[in-house]
Amino acid sequence: MILVTGATGYTGRFLLPHLAAWGQPLRCLVRPTSDRGLLDPWPVEICTGDLADPPSLGPALAGVRLIFHLAHIRYTPALIACAPAGLERLVLVSSQRRYSRVPSPSVAEVIAGEESAQNSALPWTLLRPSMIYGPGEDRNLCRLAAYLRRRRWIPVCGDGRALQQPLHVEDLVEALLAAARAPAALRRSYHLAGPEALSYNALIDQVGTTLGIRALKVHLPLSLVLAGLWLARKTGLAPDLEAEQFRRLQEDKGCAIDAARADLGFAPRSLAAGLAQIYAKGTA
Numbered sequence: 489m490i491l492v493t494g495a496t497g498y499t500g501r502f503l504l505p506h507l508a509a510w511g512q513p514l515r516c517l518v519r520p521t522s523d524r525g526l527l528d529p530w531p532v533e534i535c536t537g538d539l540a541d542p543p544s545l546g547p548a549l550a551g552v553r554l555i556f557h558l559a560h561i562r563y564t565p566a567l568i569a570c571a572p573a574g575l576e577r578l579v580l581v582s583s584q585r586r587y588s589r590v591p592s593p594s595v596a597e598v599i600a601g602e603e604s605a606q607n608s609a610l611p612w613t614l615l616r617p618s619m620i621y622g623p624g625e626d627r628n629l630c631r632l633a634a635y636l637r638r639r640r641w642i643p644v645c646g647d648g649r650a651l652q653q654p655l656h657v658e659d660l661v662e663a664l665l666a667a668a669r670a671p672a673a674l675r676r677s678y679h680l681a682g683p684e685a686l687s688y689n690a691l692i693d694q695v696g697t698t699l700g701i702r703a704l705k706v707h708l709p710l711s712l713v714l715a716g717l718w719l720a721r722k723t724g725l726a727p728d729l730e731a732e733q734f735r736r737l738q739e740d741k742g743c744a745i746d747a748a749r750a751d752l753g754f755a756p757r758s759l760a761a762g763l764a765q766i767y768a769k770g771t772a
């Protein structure tokens with residue numbers, strides 16, 4: 489039995505067709521509030537539970553040999569506590585956020601989630617993707633593309649030179665599948681990202697080029713953005729925006745993917761190829 493957590497999320501929807509093709513019994517853990525209709529196309533057993541409520545996880549984990557944990561890495565301790573005896577591989581999706589130097593509880597919880605697996609006796613493999621993009625609502629480049637389509641200028645917080653290394657969701661899925669099977673990946677961690685790191689300025693240009701749009705970048709000093717944010721929060725205009733999001737935008741997010749290439753056969757597509765598949769004129 490294979491268990492997938494986070495199957496109703498963005499990556500999960502790309503992973504499921506591949507797992508269904510394996511032909512092995514497949515189970516998805518979903519919350520009572522999850523949109524289960526998203527799983528209708530696939531032959532999956534649906535098990536209700538909540539990773540924030542460990543006692544609810546027993547039925548989902550019974551008899552499981554392989555787990556793809558796509559829900560947040562902070563829930564790893566709950567999975568470890570309920571892991572069945574015959575578990576052969578626990579594939580965990582963490583995040584490059586663990587390397588952020590911006591102090592934040594969200595960084596601490598990623599590190600704690602990873603360490604709970606690394607300190608366990610379980611057969612884990614840990615993947616740390618960078619920004620994920622792909623077809624549909626990826627909540628990353630699709631938003632940039634939508635913005636560029638609406639306006640021919642874009643505000644950029646800071647100088648825009650910090651490195652990004654977006655990862656196509658199908659390349660992440662290939663790495664997930666390989667991580668479940670590669671003997672060399674046992675109890676190892678891997679950075680996953682696209683083949684090239686580029687500045688945020690260059691990323692805007694590349695998305696724009698794919699869309700046939702040349703956008704003017706308006707650079708705003710971080711101090712000005714943070715002051716504006718403080719004011720917006722005070723007046724209730726942007727209650728959900730956090731200063732750490734803007735501070736993190738100033739950090740380089742490039743990473744080396746050689747270990748994943750060697751052990752997982754990871755061969756991510758170029759950003760130009762990935763963007764063309766999604767945004768080539770008239771297709772998205």
Ligand SMILES: NC(=O)c1ccc[n+]([C@@H]2O[C@H](COP(=O)([O-])OP(=O)(O)OC[C@H]3O[C@@H](n4cnc5c(N)ncnc54)[C@H](OP(=O)(O)O)[C@@H]3O)[C@@H](O)[C@H]2O)c1
Pocket residue numbers: 493494495496497498499500517518519521522523537538539540557558559560561581582583584616617618619620621628
């Ligand atoms: N997106 C990125 O750019 C990015 C970058 C680096 C790392 N990651 C990591 O990669 C993984 C996949 O990302 P994603 O963007 O595909 O995820 P996502 O779209 O945010 O989906 C999250 C999934 O986790 C489920 N979930 C959340 N809380 C849960 C709980 N308490 N119990 C059970 N299930 C729960 C959600 O279920 P519901 O349907 O009920 O909400 C949903 O299926 C995540 O661990 C994320 O942290 C993402």
